[in-house]
Amino acid sequence: MTDSPKPPKGTGALAKREMRLAYTMLLPTFAIVLSIVLLPLLANFWISFKPVELADLRAATPLANEQLRPRPKAAGETVILRYRIRNSSQQDALSAVTMRDLIPAGLDVTLNDQRCTLEQRILNCDFGDMEPGARFLLEFETVVSQDYIDTGERPRDTSVEFESSSQNVLTSGEFTLDNFRKVFSSGEFWTVLKVSLYYTIFGTVGALVLGLFAAQILNTAFHGRNILRGLFLFPYVAPVIAVAFAWVLLLDAGPGGTLNAMLMRLGVTDGPINFLGQRAVDFTLFGIEFEFPLALTTVIAFEAWRYFPLSFLFILARMQSISSEMYEAAEIDGATPLQQFWFISLPQLMGILAVLFLLRFIWTFNKFDDIFLLTGGAAGTRTLTVDVYEQAFAVSNLGAGAAVAVVIFIVLLFFALIFFKFSPQDDG
Structure with missing residues (x-):
């Protein structure tokens, strides 16, 4: 007597009823996601193909x-x-x-x-x-x-x-590609895109590196560690307008600039440096002339300083989950602290670092308030998000602003797809 084949797991009547019940219970969640995420996204795409200006929002x-x-x-x-x-x-x-x-x-x-x-x-x-x-x-x-x-x-x-x-221009059947033509035909757009990528990549890497160093320092027990952890969180939890204006006062090129006063007192510089208002400084290294983007680098430094605490918290939590026996065995085998970090800690952290890089890249690429408060997008610090504001409100062209926002979405979507395909997995 041969045994009858068993039905595949999960295909029975009970499993199907449970699946329908689960989808029914998830319907409110789907509705919330649809209304909060997808509808504004679709509305932005809709406006990007409309010849709409700020004045058109007020109906005739x-x-x-x-x-x-x-x-x-x-x-x-x-x-x-x-x-x-x-x-x-x-x-x-x-x-x-x-x-x-x-x-x-x-x-x-x-x-x-x-x-x-x-x-x-x-x-x-x-x-x-x-x-x-x-x-x-x-x-x-x-x-x-x-x-x-x-x-x-x-x-x-x-x-x-x-x-x-x-007839409302937003609900009419009139569509146009003029907004995208205006965006891509402008030579300034490609410069802004380059600045956005430069700002995002270095701001993200800077925040991760600072968070990694901070986590490595606070991963060992010492007196006052908890107080230091709290202090490390200050840049992230403090109001952005407060810390931004604190940096503006610190880096001011006028008589009240603290950093410039210190540099001149120490004889490092002959005069004040306009950290937030000077586009670039020229210097020569090994006979080669370089142009250093001063204002943009200053904004990137602020970005890394303000958001490294988030990376620090995640990395520290992952470090503390690594078994101490691995470090003890490596120490017995004569591994130096640097070798322990490179061959034990770093491989274990690759998964969380990859996730943090993805999140910080997306958030930094979409960042508007930091740059706007520090420089207003001047001195070579204009990014795509600032360009959205300029197009939509300064020039009153909502359609062009929405078109730039669509470009931001496409760039981030492309980055996310590439990232998910090649990102390392956390084996811990």
């Missing part, structure tokens, strides 16, 4: 200024009820424009415009379509009665109500 609407001229002083006077009406947009037309207004008691209005009707003090007007920037004037002869003088009700006490429809 009809506006009216209501006046009664001259101001009546006695009953029986004949005055003019005047409406100055205009389209608020200089680019978008309005359609099906209607106006509604309550006429104050005691005003006998004589209509002279076929577009308007008056019933029980309610003035209704149908203007049809209004061209972009259209303006026109409505004037009605009006006789003032004693009721108007006595009640004190005035035309400005009631607001004019409009109903209209207009």
Whole structure:
């Protein structure tokens, strides 16, 4: 008698019901991820293909200024009820424009415009379509009665109500590649991209190296280690605006600059150095002239200093999980501390270092506030994120700003795919 083959594991009816239940329970999570992550991303892609500027976010609407001229002083006077009406947009037309207004008691209005009707003090007007920037004037002869003088009700006490429809550039079917053409045709874009990569790579590596050194120092027990750990976290937990302005004061090229004052007192420099405002300094080494990006390097130093505590925490946690027996055996075999670090610690840390490099690369590439607070993107420190701000708000071209943001997303996606393919795995 031969045994009947067993069904593959996980394909039974019970397993299928459990799988459906699991997906059902995960639906709220999927909905949250969709609304928080994917929808803004799709919206950014949508805007990048739209000829939209900052002013287009304010929808076109009809506006009216209501006046009664001259101001009546006695009953029986004949005055003019005047409406100055205009389209608020200089680019978008309005359609099906209607106006509604309550006429104050005691005003006998004589209509002279076929577009308007008056019933029980309610003035209704149908203007049809209004061209972009259209303006026109409505004037009605009006006789003032004693009721108007006595009640004190005035035309400005009631607001004019409009109903209209207009085409929104964000929801229209008009798409364009002009935003991307403008971005890539600009010679400045490639310089900004190069600066972004330079800033991201060296800022990320600097934060990892400092975190690795800090973790190596604090991995051994000594008196006051816990206090030192807390101090090491200060750059990361302190408000960015506070530490950024502290660096600005420290590196100021004026009389109040602490670092410049120290360098000049020690005779290292003859005059102040504009660390945050000078694009580059020239120097000669072995007969070869070099150009050193001063402001960009200063910003990178701030980036490494501010974010090394995050790397330090992760690396230290991984170091403390490594068995001490490995180090004891290596020490018995005569391995030096450097050899122990290179052949034992570093291989064990490659997994966490790879993850940290990925996270820090993405975060640094998207970093805006540090550079903006330190230099404002001047002196050769303009990155793609600063360019997004400049395009969207300084130049008021939201479409171009969204196009630059799409480029950032594509660069980071490409980096992440390459990284996941070749990144080392943590064997610990």
